Structure formats: C-alpha cells, structure tokens
Amino acid sequence: MRLRNREWYEKYAHRLDPDLRVQLSRKKQLDKESISVSYPTIIQFDKDESVDTYALANWCTERGGSVLGEIPLIDAIYGEFSAELLEELVVHHQVEHLYLDRRVYVSLDLSTKSTGVRQLQFERHLSGVGITIAILDTGLFPHPDLVTPVSRIAGFVDLVQGKTDYYDDHGHGTHCAGSAAGNGFSSQGLYVGAAPEAKIVGVKVLDKHGGGKLSTVVRGIEWCVMHQKEYQLDILSLSLGAPAIQSYRKDPLAQASRIAWHNGIMVCTAAGNDGPKPGTISSPGHDPLILTVGAAYHEIATFSSRGPTKDGWMKPDLYAPGSDIISLNAPGSELELQFADKCVDEHYLRLSGTSMATPYVAGICALLLEENPNLTPNDLKAILTSTAKEISGELAGNVCAVAAVELAKHYRQFQRNQLSSP
Numbered sequence: 001m002r003l004r005n006r007e008w009y010e011k012y013a014h015r016l017d018p019d020l021r022v023q024l025s026r027k028k029q030l031d032k033e034s035i036s037v038s039y040p041t042i043i044q045f046d047k048d049e050s051v052d053t054y055a056l057a058n059w060c061t062e063r064g065g066s067v068l069g070e071i072p073l074i075d076a077i078y079g080e081f082s083a084e085l086l087e088e089l090v091v092h093h094q095v096e097h098l099y100l101d102r103r104v105y106v107s108l109d110l111s112t113k114s115t116g117v118r119q120l121q122f123e124r125h126l127s128g129v130g131i132t133i134a135i136l137d138t139g140l141f142p143h144p145d146l147v148t149p150v151s152r153i154a155g156f157v158d159l160v161q162g163k164t165d166y167y168d169d170h171g172h173g174t175h176c177a178g179s180a181a182g183n184g185f186s187s188q189g190l191y192v193g194a195a196p197e198a199k200i201v202g203v204k205v206l207d208k209h210g211g212g213k214l215s216t217v218v219r220g221i222e223w224c225v226m227h228q229k230e231y232q233l234d235i236l237s238l239s240l241g242a243p244a245i246q247s248y249r250k251d252p253l254a255q256a257s258r259i260a261w262h263n264g265i266m267v268c269t270a271a272g273n274d275g276p277k278p279g280t281i282s283s284p285g286h287d288p289l290i291l292t293v294g295a296a297y298h299e300i301a302t303f304s305s306r307g308p309t310k311d312g313w314m315k316p317d318l319y320a321p322g323s324d325i326i327s328l329n330a331p332g333s334e335l336e337l338q339f340a341d342k343c344v345d346e347h348y349l350r351l352s353g354t355s356m357a358t359p360y361v362a363g364i365c366a367l368l369l370e371e372n373p374n375l376t377p378n379d380l381k382a383i384l385t386s387t388a389k390e391i392s393g394e395l396a397g398n399v400c401a402v403a404a405v406e407l408a409k410h411y412r413q414f415q416r417n418q419l420s421s422p
Contacts, residue, residue, distance in 0.1 A: 137206060
C-alpha cells in the first residue's frame with residue numbers, strides 16, 4: 001500500500017540516504033514537466049529477516065522496476081526504480097535501507113627514497129614476493145614493469161564491460177599498480193614501486209572516464225572476498241571514493257570494506273582530494289577501521305582531504321608521498337591523451353593525488369607481510385601508524401617503511417612484552 005503523504009521521503013528519511021532524498025525531492029518539478037524518471041538504487045535487506053532475494057526481485061519487476069543484480073556481501077540488490085516503487089519499498093518489512101547508486105571516482109588531483117623503501121629493497125632484500133595486492137580501479141594494462149621478465153599479474157576481472165583480456169582505457173589503475181608493484185624494468189630500475197615482486201590482481205570497477213556506480217565498486221570488493229583463497233589475496237588498494245554523506249554505518253562501500261577487513265584482507269583507501277577544508281574525507285575512508293591514506297611529503301598536500309569524519313573520527317590514519325608521482329602509463333588511455341604534458345616518456349606518467357599515496361602504502365604492507373606473514377589487518381594498521389614520522393600539528397604521520405618493517409619482524413614478541421609490562 002502506497003503512502004498518501006507526498007513527502008514520504010522526509011517521513012522515512014532514516015531509511016533513505018541523503019542523496020536519494022535530494023533526488024526524490026525534485027520529483028514534483030519533474031512531474032510538472034511531464035518527465036518520467038527512474039532512480040538507480042541499492043536496496044539493502046533487513047538482516048534479521050529471512051529474505052527470498054529472488055521473490056523480492058520479482059516483486060519489484062512486477063511493479064515496473066528493473067533489477068540489475070544482487071550483492072550478497074551486503075545483503076542487497078540494485079537496479080532502476082520509479083519514485084512510486086521506492087515509496088512502496090521504503091515501508092516493505094524486508095527492506096532496511098535504500099541508497100542512491102551514486103557515482104564513485106578515482107582520487108586524482110587535476111618516492112621511494114623519502115619513505116625508506118629503497119633501503120629495505122637493497123639492504124633487507126624485501127620486495128613483496130609471495131604477497132598479492134588487488135587494485136580496484138579502472139583496469140590494468142600489461143605494462144612491461146608488471147609482466148617482464150615474468151608476469152606478476154595473477155588475475156583480472158572486468159565488472160564494467162565484461163572483457164577478459166587485460167586493459168585500462170582510463171590509465172589510473174595501471175598507474176596505481178605501478179606505485180604498488182612496478183619493478184622499473186622500462187627505466188632500468190629508476191621508477192620502482194614499493195613491492196616490485198608482489199603479484200597484482202586487477203579488478204576493473206571504473207570506466208574510461210574514471211567513474212563508476214557505487215554498486216559496481218561494492219561488487220568488486222565482494223569479488224575479492226569470494227576469490228580471496230583462489231588468488232591468495234592479502235591486500236586491497238582502493239584509490240577511489242565518493243562523498244561521505246552519512247555515517248560509515250550506513251554506507252555500503254564502508255560496509256563492504258569492513259567485511260573484507262574482517263576476512264583478513266588489508267584494506268588501504270584514499271582520503272580524497274577535497275582539501276584543505278576540514279570534514280572532507282571520502283567514503284570508504286571515513287570508516288574508522290580501515291586504513292585511510294592522505295598525501296604528504298614534508299607537509300600535507302593542499303589537495304589532501306582532512307578529517308574529522310561525520311562520526312567524529314580523526315582521519316586520515318597515515319600520510320605517504322602523493323605529489324608528482326611517476327608511475328606506469330597505459331598507452332592510448334584517457335590519461336595519456338588528456339595529460340600528454342605529464343608523460344615522462346612512453347612508459348611513465350607523472351600524477352598527483354591521494355590515489356598515488358594509497359597503492360604505495362599497499363605495497364609497503366606487502367613488505368611487512370613478507371617479513372611477518374602472520375600479521376593481521378589490525379596488526380598492519382597499528383604498526384604503520386605507530387612508526388610513522390611526526391608531522392607538525394598533525395595526529396597522523398608520514399609512513400616510515402624501515403621502522404615499520406623492524407617492528408613487524410618482532411611484532412608478536414613486542415605485544416607480549418607490552419602486555420606483561422607493569
């Protein structure tokens with residue numbers, strides 16, 4: 001039974017995300033102009049209810065909705081629905097929350113020496129060997145620095161166009177993969193990522209313009225959780241985000257990231273590039289559990305997003321180099337075409353953003369896991385944040401790979417000593 005109240009979306013605001021409420025509030029004007037609109041929506045079920053997903057999807061279809069798929073990881077389906085159908089869904093006993101299936105974008109703003117990574121590579125011979133990093137992004141080009149002398153691309157899935165061959169029509173994902181695990185083959189070792197022997201799994205969730213649907217990104221995280229054992233996935237790098245419009249508790253992207261974390265996958269995500277204003281941390285970086293990375297060198301980059309979050313948490317957790325970062329170029333990609341002046345040569349491209357800082361930290365996590373394979377995501381976060389170099393006036397510091405690896409080596413013993421101290 002539909003509600004008679006025209007402002008039903010205000011009455012049931014607690015079951016609708018703010019973006020969806022804004023879209024629905026414009027319906028009166030669209031009605032006047034005789035414009036028929038459907039809303040891309042994620043429907044999340046009540047976890048306390050026994051839900052027949054197939055039956056509910058059919059129920060929506062019978063009422064004119066277009067169900068495009070399901071996301072079991074967060075107990076949801078997604079699709080296109082009219083305002084009238086959403087009005088019925090908001091009071092459905094099996095529905096917990098409705099989210100606008102909004103756009104998610106790369107965290108791009110339009111150095112290995114400073115962090116101690118090179119020292120670890122040369123003196124400790126750490127390279128991320130045996131560790132696998134998933135890059136959820138715009139795709140993955142089989143760059144020589146990833147496939148020579150042997151391919152370290154362990155897998156690839158395309159949730160945007162369904163292709164099976166490696167590709168990156170935007171270029172952002174390839175650049176991020178290089179920051180995490182490029183081996184410098186095309187530069188004679190000059191431009192090397194943090195973990196040059198780590199394996200990479202490319203998960204394409206964003207299109208050639210660097211954007212994508214929230215549901216697609218959540219499905220990408222779900223894919224990683226489902227294929228964790230198959231690919232031995234250790235780390236998830238998310239150089240993407242969307243405005244954090246409400247608490248992390250009511251955010252599908254944060255919920256999915258948290259599930260991955262609890263399944264033993266380290267999640268590194270970008271703070272965003274909406275600084276220097278406070279309160280600008282992107283989703284899912286506003287979740288207090290996962291590791292949120294900002295961009296800094298000696299001082300914080302102007303573009304790097306700042307906390308606090310809507311829930312009052314101080315973020316980011318850690319800073320890493322993110323300005324003028326030279327990494328892999330995907331030939332023929334949108335980035336190469338749009339930013340020809342940023343090309344160092346045919347193999348490398350110079351970019352800035354918290355997108356660049358995030359995969360670098362993911363690579364450092366690979367070094368820590370190589371040193372101590374027993375570390376959990378909570379351990380990794382604690383080690384990285386406690387060994388970071390202080391930045392004046394900031395709670396979070398700059399990543400220090402050397403100190404982090406040293407602590408990682410003896411971490412369990414360190415914990416026992418801390419617990420036994422008077």
